[in-house]
Amino acid sequence: QKEVEQNSGPLSVPEGAIASLNCTYSDRGSQSFFWYRQYSGKSPELIMSIYSNGDKEDGRFTAQLNKASQYVSLLIRDSQPSDSATYLCAVNALGTDKLIFGTGTRLQVFP
Amino acid sequence: DAGVIQSPRHEVTEMGQEVTLRCKPISGHDYLFWYRQTMMRGLELLIYFNNNVPIDDSGMPEDRFSAKMPNASFSTLKIQPSEPRDSAVYFCASSPQQGWRQPQHFGDGTRLSIL
Numbered sequence: 294q295k296e297v298e299q300n301s302g303p304l305s306v307p308e309g310a311i312a313s314l315n316c317t318y319s320d321r322g323s324q325s326f327f328w329y330r331q332y333s334g335k336s337p338e339l340i341m342s343i344y345s346n347g348d349k350e351d352g353r354f355t356a357q358l359n360k361a362s363q364y365v366s367l368l369i370r371d372s373q374p375s376d377s378a379t380y381l382c383a384v385n386a387l388g389t390d391k392l393i394f395g396t397g398t399r400l401q402v403f404p
Numbered sequence: 405d406a407g408v409i410q411s412p413r414h415e416v417t418e419m420g421q422e423v424t425l426r427c428k429p430i431s432g433h434d435y436l437f438w439y440r441q442t443m444m445r446g447l448e449l450l451i452y453f454n455n456n457v458p459i460d461d462s463g464m465p466e467d468r469f470s471a472k473m474p475n476a477s478f479s480t481l482k483i484q485p486s487e488p489r490d491s492a493v494y495f496c497a498s499s500p501q502q503g504w505r506q507p508q509h510f511g512d513g514t515r516l517s518i519l
Binding site for chain 2: 324327385389390391394397
């Protein structure tokens with residue numbers, strides 16, 4: 294059983310639409326959750342962190358966390374072609390300082 | 405502030421050769437992580453250090469891989485002897501204290517090709 298699961302995609306959305314990316318995790322006690330964006334050939338770049346149940350908004354990005362259901366999601370409003378990238382979900386491994394990464398969801402935003 | 409600095413950016417070498425990858429973490433960060441990324445396996449943690457001490461090396465694939473952190477500003481990942489299956493992008497990342505709560509900041513990576 295994978296510890297952090299993401300749909301690999303690609304998820305294709307038109308420009309201006311809302312992109313919804315989802316992630317589930319297995320460690321019920323995990324407390325820190327991160328979304329990274331990775332452009333092709335580049336390194337992962339942190340875009341959001343969330344620690345408490347509910348929503349956290351930062352510009353066009355909203356992270357949502359539901360610990361009871363063990364999922365975390367990322368919404369991108371007003372999607373732009375420049376948002377086309379792979380989005381990695383990362384969850385801290387219970388009792389350690391490690392992050393467990395999902396395999397990523399590839400997002401394609403078309404004009 | 406300078407980010408995580410990795411060198412070299414690209415390395416092409418022949419099977420059997422020794423490969424050394426280098427990393428300078430962000431100043432003041434207590435944690436340093438080495439990852440490997442491939443299409444098949446995604447981003448895998450190889451080893452991480454806290455205050456220069458290796459904490460967990462369970463992700464190191466085999467004895468051909470070794471990592472050191474002689475001081476707070478420098479770490480190396482060494483592969484000896486290298487094999488074609490080691491071809492991947494290797495990332496170094498660092499984070500401040502309370503690692504589990506802090507995001508990790510990645511370097512630009514080293515793209516390694518073993519012929």
